[in-house]
């Protein structure tokens with residue numbers, strides 16, 4: 001009895017002030033031993049040397065709007081390279097007076113992505129809505145019906161092109177990768193070896209060579225008069241490439257599922273397809289969310305490689321602006337802007353994957 | 364010789380006589396893992412409503428034997444007939460048999476990404492094509508039966524071992540199986556949880572379920588089994604009513620084994 005009272009009493013005692021609150025945090029994290037203290041001081045010194053001048057360059061001495069001549073007289077950043085060429089960077093050679101169409105298409109896409117972020121909304125209806133939405137985007141971009149003037153895909157460019165290549169590339173590569181992973185673990189020798197050969201062949205070459213093959217070599221084999229859209233060829237190359245990497249990651253996830261899960265599923269009478277769909281894949285795909293998202297993120301950035309087959313994606317439109325003599329020398333600002341856009345895309349993916357992982361955690 | 368021994372198993376107590384009709388017939392069944400001869404000619408007939416306990420040293424092939432009955436392992440010689448359907452490479456037959464045969468594993472093997480309720484309703488919904496609402500009612504019914512209905516919306520990882528094993532039993536029952544196979548259902552459990560699982564199995568026995576149980580719980584064998592079989596080196600060495608089996612084991616190896624586990 002007395003000891004119980006004593007324990008109760010002890011639980012009431014608060015921890016010392018120096019281990020909690022702001023002071024506690026600072027002490028534990030910044031001045032914990034002489035080495036950490038030294039690191040903190042050095043870091044603070046560099047922040048002090050770099051921070052203010054950078055801030056001045058970016059925000060105080062900078063030119064936000066106005067002609068290139070004004071930039072040349074100013075020591076700060078020349079953001080007007082972005083503001084003056086904004087529409088070309090974003091939309092490339094898409095006809096100027098029609099650029100509301102890709103803008104609207106992108107807004108539809110963002111709207112759909114935002115709405116779909118919640119897993120509870122993933123219903124069949126949403127699937128159909130996506131199909132309708134994507135068709136609407138296609139119609140907006142291409143035109144040729146509903147009174148919209150036709151715009152050749154060779155005129156597409158900038159951010160919409162990057163987004164098309166990424167969104168279609170990733171959404172098609174993911175299921176294809178899963179099929180390849182299942183194929184590689186199949187008991188049927190033909191399917192298994194086909195999957196292995198495919199995966200290893202694709203992983204053995206750089207994306208650039210696939211893009212070249214798609215754009216230069218592949219058309220040589222087509223009968224005369226038949227041409228396949230250049231964007232489509234790049235798109236297919238990106239899908240095939242990314243799928244091989246996803247397949248290997250998913251295979252790793254499949255190997256992490258204990259045999260007992262297959263046996264339990266089979267012993268209640270589920271066939272192979274249902275076992276995979278209901279029991280194995282949901283667990284395996286969850287395990288591999290982090291590496292999968294890494295692949296998706298790098299695939300998103302790799303879409304910029306399409307410049308080598310002369311597609312004007314976001315990076316290429318920006319570079320074109322820089323080759324204009326008037327704006328030469330302001331590449332820092334242009335690249336910072338592009339980096340920011342890419343960062344926003346990558347960061348949202350990474351963030352979303354963390355959210356998904358949290359939601360799917362079951363312990 | 365051993366074949367006779369199994370078949371001459373003396374009649375079980377009147378109160379729980381199994382029917383005469385055979386539920387499972389295994390005839391001269393052999394199984395190899397590569398070159399390793401695991402099952403060396405097993406003969407076993409299980410009648411409807413009969414309850415059989417299999418014991419024997421580790422590695423003697425007990426798990427392999429019952430896993431052959433629902434084709435988690437494939438046998439290479441002999442015949443296995445379950446409820447009139449012979450197990451061959453015919454996938455349709457295998458699926459049919461699996462629907463009739465429930466299996467409970469040592470390590471529960473619940474689906475960790477699904478709630479308890481979803482674990483139970485999965486089979487009825489996707490295999491039996493029961494409407495979701497009905498399947499969930501069925502699931503709740505069996506959860507109540509294993510005294511765990513209040514956990515329906517939790518995930519397996521949030522339950523104790525004993526609770527998980529009861530859920531696993533309920534999951535099998537949702538498929539209304541004609542036979543239940545148990546592979547050491549209590550040997551991964553802490554001692555204080557063994558009883559709650561055995562109690563559920565005893566309830567099942569009372570209702571006349573046909574059961575094959577691999578276990579070393581000899582108390583359970585004595586009170587529930589019609590026959591106890593002893594396996595060693597891939598053979599059924601002897602089989603008898605629990606009374607005879609424990610009082611007068613015939614083979615030296617059985618005696619040795621019993622002395623080791625009963626002390």
Ligand SMILES: Nc1ncnc2c1ncn2[C@@H]1O[C@H](COP(=O)(O)OP(=O)(O)O)[C@@H](O)[C@H]1O
Nearest residue numbers: 396399401419420421422423424425426427428
């Ligand atoms: N998948 C397998 N591959 C190879 N050998 C196996 C496999 N499963 C079991 N065995 C071997 O078969 C023998 C019998 O195993 P098992 O039926 O699990 O025995 P028990 O359940 O009686 O302990 C053991 O020697 C075991 O090592």
Ligand SMILES: [Mg+2]
Nearest residue numbers: 425426427547
């Ligand atoms: Mg075993």
